[in-house]
Amino acid sequence: MRVAAGVDVGSTQTKAVIVGEDGGVRMLGRALVDTGANVQRAAENGFLEACRESGVEPESVGFVVGTGYGRYKITFGNTQMTEISCHARGAHFLFPSTRTVIDMGGQDSKAISVGEHGEVLDFVMNDKCAAGTGRFLANAAEVLGIGLDEIGPLSLRARHPVKITTVCTVFVESDILSYLAQGKKPEDVLGGVHLAIARRTVSLARRVPIDPGITMTGGVSRNTGMVKALEEVLGTKLQVNSDAHFAGALGAALFAIEKMGESFESGIWRPSNATPRG
């Protein structure tokens, strides 16, 4: 079996996926680690953990494609590709009917229009300002003193979502506080926050054709409240599953298998000076 890996070094979290090919391609394992201060280390740790989970030796991985904002920091990778190509590819693998990808990560949101073979037809992204990104949500969670994985479900309980005006991730703190001061319920505040971001994201996404077969990827896909809010604004269902957070890394791994081609080259694994611990 030929084995390849994809490592997606994100601003907050690093994702790694191992795929194997014999006959068909399948996902063997995946790992998620915090990116933290040492990007290189995070990439290595993610990779090794994914190997362990897949039960493959790091040395037997034939090709590694790095993606994500820290992709150029991956010393053991064979090549890099943009997260746009990778998310499209990964989403297409997870849901072959995918024609549109909405990816919401920690620092940016993007929408990708995808062809039949998972090729990128068009894309847009927003990344100059943290407004409307996963960080916005993480910040809101922090201000409310609620866990990141609880804000989504809580927001679903909103009956009268508040109107959030500010787009600034910092200013939204005082908006939230002043709503709480007015006696608004946390779920209504969260409902407003989720709706505001959903609107922003959809209005961005409309720059590419939003064709049916919309798959959501990236860390925010784990937030059920956000998925729901997006569905509401779009007026249609989204395809999402527990692997969607890994779509970028998965896509990178799929490219890796492809690039490996005939020139199968084993033993590319060269740890950086510090031996990563398990």
Add this chain to the structure above:
Amino acid sequence: MPHHVAETERSQAPAALVAGVDVGSSHTKAVLVGWFGEPGVAAGLLAPEDFSARVCILGRGTVRTGVEMEKAARTALEQACEAAGLARRAIDYIAATGLGRYSIGFRDIQITEITSDARGAFFLFPHSVAVMDIGSQSTRAIGLGDAGRVRQFKTNDKCAAGSGSFIVRAARYLQVDLESVGDLALEANHPHPISSICAVLAESEIINHVSAGVSVPNILAGIYDSLADRSALLLKRVGPAGELVFIGGVARQQGAVRALERRLKIPIRVPEYCEHVGALGAALLGLKRVLATARFAA
């Protein structure tokens, strides 16, 4: 602090006692001032120096603002009273300022933080021409007119880049406590610039710097430089350069003060209680009102 701000007790009781309460987005500050002049003197008739000479700061208080602004204001005020050794009911007049000024039900008047900053800064440093106030989310540059009037001002409105919460976040990513960031930056030998203007997105850049082996002081100094650049832009728009009063929570950080000095090349004054200047200014304006009303003259 300058001469007339003796916080020692006076033997006599003040002829008027006025409080200023500044409800900011992160902290609520209160200041109590007393009037030791003759009752019945219309403040408007006094020269600014004579007015200042008869005023004394009696007490201060600070609490986190949190969700209940009115409660925070009350607590800060109580702290100030306690510090002054005076009873709350002795207060003649309460001026509210800051973002939460309208939430204070017990206020007698509300004044904007910009007007208050200007008055407070002028009281402390009558020769300054401008005020820079960097709070947790806001950055304000104020050009001073005569008697501490606001001549011109500029604030950041849409984006929190370059404000105090930027520093708070940076401190958190760098795992340094907020009290020491300012001094730590002074140890920099080669400040490393930050290109992202976003207080939030700068995080990954800071992290990159760390992993590239840049020292914490150099990163901090780079952040202060970018903060100073943004402040300088605002300042230039409010008028000609001259002595500057730097206030707000960020003025407590030496690194910020030095960066501004480097950038602007003008003398910078930082009052000892830099985050209380707004509350002080509100109290002073409140006092003028009191002196002008019949209630007091009678």
Add this chain to the structure above:
Amino acid sequence: MGETQASEYRSDIHRQQRDLMLRWYQRLEESAHGGPPAVSLMISGNCVELLEAFGAVPLYPEVNALQLAIRHQSLDPILAAEEMGYAADNCAYVKADIGAMIKGITPAGTELPVPKLVLCNFVGCNTYVKWFEHAAEFQNAPLAMLDVPFLRTAEPRAEDVAYIVCQLKEIVKQLEELTGRRFDYDRFREAMRCSARVEEAWSRIKHLARRTPTPFDAYFDAITLMGPLYVYRGSPEGVAFFELALRELEEKAARGEGIYDQERFRVVMEGPPPYPFFRTFRDMFAAWKATAVASTYSTVGGLWEFGFRHDPDHPFESLAMHMLAHNVTNRNYLQRYDQIRRYIEEWDADGVVIHFVKSCRLFSAGQGDMRGYFTQQLGVPTLYVESDLEDPRYFSEAQIKNRMDAFFEALEHARSTGTLHRGAAAIRHAPGGEIAPAAADRLKILQ
């Protein structure tokens, strides 16, 4: 990605271009000391031939702004202008020029004259009008308006031409008074004759880019030729220069030489370049061996590759026609779509790159729709990147590179699956041929 450096074409043209532009700055300096009169003019659809008839030197503030940016000197003047009250969102070309004027900065270090007349040839850009109004105000120079009706109908109308011709003649009178020189009609016609020759050469150069590989990058290389095009178009120097350029490039084409050893992608460029990061931007294309075969930006001064030439027999009318209809800034937005579409078809392009510049609403207001037209209606791969043409603060290298890489990765992928089409074949109508997708899923209106 392999780091291929752009093999910029360096030759006689470049030396001469430098000399010509330097001479221009020298003439402006002479003008400041009692030499020939200088008249401020805007590049868009300019009427430089009129100035030739007075022996006057054109003073193009845009060229100054461009030079400041490309030499990394634009930020200081921009900041100076913002201190004067200009907004962060005002066109940075204007800010750089006015700021430099106030601070006494000039791009070549030579002195610039106070123009005898600030002639606002309002050809499309509303911002120009403000720019010239301010320039006149701050230099204390006389100001005149040359109002060119916007091309709002398929063809210019006789009324439009008559209105412009009348104004041109009024300006001639005004210039006679201000410069104390007589309008030299023969010289005017001679200038028209020169222009027509320059335009012919320039147009042929552009048509060379239809070949594969193209010997000439119609965006990055075109900019080198655009300075002389505006300053010297109506003069014998201009003719000599452009005819030389044509010869050189024709020879290069005959040898089958391209920009890179192997040309991989051919794109049409829309929008002005990011001058403060000109090199960096070019290298991003070079990394993918992508060349621009056509660009709308190079038609700001005039659009000649579709056939228009100045006509010495009808000088005033042909000036009017040029300003009205044969430059990109005065043509309406949908006409720009058609222009790009023709480039794709006739210049054999793989896709379109739209460079949104924050400063310039003339170019950028509506580029989202333009992108929608090409990707959704025509099915042509289109990349959209944002920065600025003058203000270095709006260029984010990592972000632009990321988008660029993703775009070319997609083109490469499409090529490998046989779905990348070039030229006319690239324009495949989207299934259903819906005009505006947004209009398709219109919301139900609440009564």
Add this chain to the structure above:
Amino acid sequence: MSSLNETMPAAAEALIERCREIVDDLSLGEVRRWKQEHPGARAIGYFPVYAPVELVHAAGMLPVGLNGAGDRLDLQYADARFGSFICSIVKTTLEMGLTGHLDPLDGMLFSGICDSARNLAFVFERNVPAKYVEFLHLPQNPASAASTEFLKGEYRRLADALERLGGRKIEEDALRASIAVYNENRRLLRDLYGLRAANPHQVRTSDIYLLQRAGNFLPVETHNELLREGLGSLADREAKPRDSVRIVIEGAFCEQPPLDLIRLVEDAGCYVLDDDFLLGLRWFTGDVPTGGDPLEALASCYLNHSVYSSVRHDFRNRRHKLLVEKTRRLGAQAVLFLIAKFCEPAYFDYVLFKRELEAAAIPHLLLEFEEKAFTFDRLRTEVETFVESLLFD
């Protein structure tokens, strides 16, 4: 916010309430109703600032002034077409078109007030097909001997198109009558402004604003009645004069500030003596002659008797001088610039205005707004500070 202690006569209150409903109705209910009452008749929308409404009226059509959608419409489609750094009104107008809100309109008139609005005209044409879209070039060189002739030609071109669209000829007499009824409208509006300038403590700017803006959607004859009614009842408000700063508002000639912002300015202690809201309705400084060639009259008035504006250029009369003159004439203490975010013409003019005001020692404050904003904490702080700096000693 402390609301003013005052009472308004019931008639005036009902009138303002009615105007408010008309203005807030994004589905253009008044226009639909008019079309039901006039089967087969057309309605033509126009983008601010100025449009030759007399021609539309004389063609038997209803001119409808568009002033965006405020915060009542969520931008879902237009953002994708216009993106960042473009003012709101351009986007809301397109959004209204894309979402069917402009369906009652049969056509749209644009002119080249700025680069964004000009490009909008053509993007609109592509995205909202099946509507007649016209772009007018209003001359920017009124000093030329040829401009009147040119503008007449431009109006003739519009008239021809309207005649084709409506299937009937625009008679000269009909046009003269239309000019007369719009003269009346402008006269009433001038009276309304005069009434407020004389009694700023009684006549609220937000009220006359609504009264004025309702005219966008009503037949001018109906609007004239409303104006007369308003002139009769508005000044009867009981209100004590307050400590206030007398100001002139400049810069909101195209995109309109939210009503709450106008209120906020007043509540913060400003008496507004003049403003440039809805400027297109008050475009001419005097009556357009109703004798002679009506097209000539309209063209010549546009060129020689228009209000000054950031989007009309007349190098013979410089706006910054005119603003100072106006401020002095009205006895205002200060100028408040209310500028729509990303409105480049207004941004540019501010530079020269500022210089001139500073030379004349007239204080000013610059505020930026977006029509879609609905919380104003920061703006309130700025206006209050400004007022405090002028009032407190």
